[in-house]
Amino acid sequence: MARPSLREKIIDAALECFHEQGFLGCSVQDITDAAGAPKGSFYNHFKTKEALALEVLQRYVDAVRVGMLFEGDRPPLERLRAHFEYLIERNKDLDFARGCMIANFTSEMADHYPDMRTALDHAMTRWSTAITSLLRQAQIDGKLSQAKDPERLARFMICAWQGTLMRARIAKIHQPFDDFFALIFEDLLA
Amino acid sequence: MARPSLREKIIDAALECFHEQGFLGCSVQDITDAAGAPKGSFYNHFKTKEALALEVLQRYVDAVRVGMLFEGDRPPLERLRAHFEYLIERNKDLDFARGCMIANFTSEMADHYPDMRTALDHAMTRWSTAITSLLRQAQIDGKLSQAKDPERLARFMICAWQGTLMRARIAKIHQPFDDFFALIFEDLLA
Structure with missing residues (x-):
């Protein structure tokens, strides 16, 4: 051993x-x-x-700290915002480099390694499921319109996040993060 | 020679x-x-x-057919929709595999090949600029609210698209494309 x-x-x-x-x-x-x-x-x-x-x-997915979505007493949408702010800070500490390992492994491995593809699917599903439950709570609290579909929003949000991180990596600028926050939080979740 | x-x-x-x-x-x-x-x-x-x-x-970016955004007589938002529908069909023909080469090169090369990073930036900017001009036309035509920011929407849209294509590649399902169309066309552009 x-x-x-x-x-x-x-x-x-x-x-x-x-x-x-x-x-x-x-x-x-x-x-x-x-x-x-x-x-x-x-x-x-x-x-x-x-x-x-x-x-x-x-190990990487654990470090993305999906768990933080459920920590503390702040309202759900504030916790969601803090989660993405944490991810942005982490990325800026790396000078916008490296991207998300989920995206990188998707590019390199998803088509050729079925076990990895399954693991990537679980990682993304676990993440969007966590966000879904936060959005549901926001609806219960009256902070998100009942007309919104929490599952769809959560799934879309982390896709948009992946592209946003990729765009920031290419341009090494903060603007894609500003776009993300404006359109997700001030528009889709407003 | x-x-x-x-x-x-x-x-x-x-x-x-x-x-x-x-x-x-x-x-x-x-x-x-x-x-x-x-x-x-x-x-x-x-x-x-x-x-x-x-x-x-x-060569790849030419094949993404940004030019099709400006072809034909249909209204701008219909041309935009047709553009993404074309990209979806192309991806489904590949059984959701391969992803977007811009995303793949970003994962593998952006941090280590400065000329490639610049080229990726140009590719994304060229694409979002084309979509911006379409959205501006839609505003002129009264089909998109003047309150919307066409540049921001265009930039965000192609980031969201990249993550959507990645998600479809992982799960080999159409749902991410449905989410994209619902939230971009029925929500953000509505």
């Missing part, structure tokens, strides 16, 4: 490598080097590079 | 290879093999693989 700490180090290193260079852009050797692990140890911990990517995705 | 036809064959083959396998997912050898060209001929035509990718992007 391999030491858990080495396994963790490999996952942490892979999260950085994959996010910075992409799945195909870094090799197992790059990852084990970054982790300070002997290359030969990799396959004691992971069957394949894809298996590692699946663990990395899980 | 190399024969133009071989150069064209390489670009055509690269468009298929890059779209299917990604920039890093296929080698120069893969591309020249697909083009039926000797590998050694590649560098007679292109300085680097990135230089080829830049030409491929241009």
Whole structure:
């Protein structure tokens, strides 16, 4: 049985490598080097590079902090706004680079790795389901029109978010985030 | 001077290879093999693989047919709708696979290839500028409220489109396109 700490180090290193260079852009050797692990140890911990990517995705999705949508006492729409503001700050700290790992893995892997495609689907569904329940609460509180469809809005919102993050990455400007906030919060959710 | 036809064959083959396998997912050898060209001929035509990718992007963007936004006599918003319907049909013909090459190149290349990043920015700007002028015409025609900001709507719309196409690719379902049409055309542009 391999030491858990080495396994963790490999996952942490892979999260950085994959996010910075992409799945195909870094090799197992790059990852084990970054982790300070002997290359030969990799396959004691992971069957394949894809298996590692699946663990990395899980770790990444946890870091997106969907959980924060349910933390604190603020009204649902304020928590939703804070969630996207958190994601924007995180992205600006990286000088608009790297994008979302869900989007990157979709580009590189969705067509060729069925398990990854399933995992990406779960990640997006988990996210939109969480936002749906927040929007439902906002309707109960009278802060969102009953005429709105929370499920559709939530699904659309995270798609729009993905494109927004991509656009910010290309132009390295804040404007796409301003557009997102204006049209989602001041228009669609108003 | 190399024969133009071989150069064209390489670009055509690269468009298929890059779209299917990604920039890093296929080698120069893969591309020249697909083009039926000797590998050694590649560098007679292109300085680097990135230089080829830049030409491929241009070819791809032309095929997205931004020009169709200005064809025919139909009202602007109908032409806009037809444009996205065309893109959806094209994507369904590929069984929801491959995504948009602009998004794929962003994931793989935007952070590491400055010329590609600039080209991606131009592609997105050209697209949103075209849609902006259509929305302005719709305002002149009284079909879109003067309170709407055509530039912002156009910029946001193509970001939302990118995320929508990504979501459809992951789930291989039509629903993200339905969400896009409902919230863009029946809500934001209504």
